[in-house]
Amino acid sequence: MSRLPALVAMATLTALSVAIPAVVAQDKGELRESACAKEKTAAEREVCLDKQLTRDDAYLNEVYQDLKKMINKADFKALRTEQLAWIKQRNRCGKTYQCIKDAYTDRIAEIEQEIENRANPNKSHVEIGCEGTHKFVDGECIKIEKDGGNRTSDAQAEMVWQANTISNPNTDTMQTAVLTYGVPETDNTLFQATCEAGITTTSAKTILGYGLPSGRNGADVGVQLVSGAYSIKLHGNLIGFGNTQEQLAGLLVKPRFNEAFWTVLARGVALTYSADGGDKVTLALTSRGSDRAVRKFLKHCVTLGAGTKNAAQAQKLTCTDWGKVQSDKPGAPVTMTFTNNSEGYRGVTWINAEGTPVDLGGLDVGSSYKAQTQAGHIWMFTDGPGNCIEMYAIQAGVTNFKITTPSPAFGPGND
Numbered sequence: 001m002s003r004l005p006a007l008v009a010m011a012t013l014t015a016l017s018v019a020i021p022a023v024v025a026q027d028k029g030e031l032r033e034s035a036c037a038k039e040k041t042a043a044e045r046e047v048c049l050d051k052q053l054t055r056d057d058a059y060l061n062e063v064y065q066d067l068k069k070m071i072n073k074a075d076f077k078a079l080r081t082e083q084l085a086w087i088k089q090r091n092r093c094g095k096t097y098q099c100i101k102d103a104y105t106d107r108i109a110e111i112e113q114e115i116e117n118r119a120n121p122n123k124s125h126v127e128i129g130c131e132g133t134h135k136f137v138d139g140e141c142i143k144i145e146k147d148g149g150n151r152t153s154d155a156q157a158e159m160v161w162q163a164n165t166i167s168n169p170n171t172d173t174m175q176t177a178v179l180t181y182g183v184p185e186t187d188n189t190l191f192q193a194t195c196e197a198g199i200t201t202t203s204a205k206t207i208l209g210y211g212l213p214s215g216r217n218g219a220d221v222g223v224q225l226v227s228g229a230y231s232i233k234l235h236g237n238l239i240g241f242g243n244t245q246e247q248l249a250g251l252l253v254k255p256r257f258n259e260a261f262w263t264v265l266a267r268g269v270a271l272t273y274s275a276d277g278g279d280k281v282t283l284a285l286t287s288r289g290s291d292r293a294v295r296k297f298l299k300h301c302v303t304l305g306a307g308t309k310n311a312a313q314a315q316k317l318t319c320t321d322w323g324k325v326q327s328d329k330p331g332a333p334v335t336m337t338f339t340n341n342s343e344g345y346r347g348v349t350w351i352n353a354e355g356t357p358v359d360l361g362g363l364d365v366g367s368s369y370k371a372q373t374q375a376g377h378i379w380m381f382t383d384g385p386g387n388c389i390e391m392y393a394i395q396a397g398v399t400n401f402k403i404t405t406p407s408p409a410f411g412p413g414n415d
Helices: 028-036 042-049 051-068 073-091 097-119 260-267 290-304 308-316
Strands: 006-009 134-137 140-143 160-167 174-182 189-196 205-209 220-227 230-239 250-253 270-275 281-284 333-340 346-351 357-363 368-374 378-382 388-393 400-403
Touching (some): 028 042, 042 073, 051 073, 097 260, 160 290, 174 290, 189 290, 230 260
Parallel strands (some): 333 400
Antiparallel strands (some): 160 174, 205 250, 220 230, 220 270, 230 250, 270 281, 333 368, 378 388
16 A cells, blocks of 8 residues: 655645544645745755755765865865855746756756866867776777677777666567667667656666676676766676677666766766776766766666656546556655645645545635655545535646646636
8 A cells, every 4th residue: 555645734734634633734745844944045956855956965065075186276266156156047947846956956967077177187079988998099999809808899980878767568668778878770789777657766787898708697797887086886796698688798787866876977078987906897877878868767767767658648637537546566755745726725635545535625716735655646636515616737847837727617607
């Protein structure tokens, strides 16, 4: 059974159901809401309320401090001026989550790039990270192949980054998002990441092309990833070795979407990886179009977070679906603000995992409140007596919903 969503009052919330005292009691969400109310701007409050944005803010501060240690007083003065200008730009996003998220992604990438440039003053952008079994030749970082060596790309001359989706042919709805680095329309692929509809997850299945003289499918392996100042070791598994269905043999890792891995992949210059001290493989990044492809892939994964069924419902759900839908397969947590912009009072109802309506009170005209809910949860708004006026399915990344549909009985002669 899906967990009952918690509500945090923002204005007049009338007729709150007495059958759910646990919802009214002060919890961590309410305490967080109270603490975040002290922030000066809407964007700052949104960052405070959202765990992912809070992590982004902490990581931005971390790389900012790293860069600060590398520069002189004059350069720091310029850096501080840039940062203050960026804060003003971020604050102009208001409560818009994606705007704030993109602002952090871009600023983190800018500072990481500056760290890389200062750490490698005598190298061009493409040369940074090109070392070990790779060599910088004619403007490109290429792998120096050995007899019996790894099954990697040659000069990666024809490889590009692409983000695509695979749809269900029967319903024409998106089922899987795929990010690849390879030669288009061929099996020559060096990188592949996927996320699927209806699977609640915080990470993407990612395969890094890698060849070994021998390997047991599924065997544990340590995977070292390096890109400029970024360096991390992830737990991985060998995949595609032996009799398997995988087209790409290599190292399977599952980086979380909130990790710097994706920022590096989108905005870095090169990413080098190896398995337990083995040969290194380097992926060319922005010079091959990783930036746009990675952003597109992550947006697709956000859309799929609620499941294909509920993602479609979010766009097309109407009161005719009442009795046919339920809050099944919930996804990522969402702090949703509901605002009653209709012509009259609206009852607020949550549809649980069994499809049963749960009355959560009501909103006068102009009133709003926040609900701690989840992507894929179904909400219904009534005219008070229980007649369905409007329905909505929560989407990951969407934090505001305005109740606007007028009552069928509202209008001239029906007062």
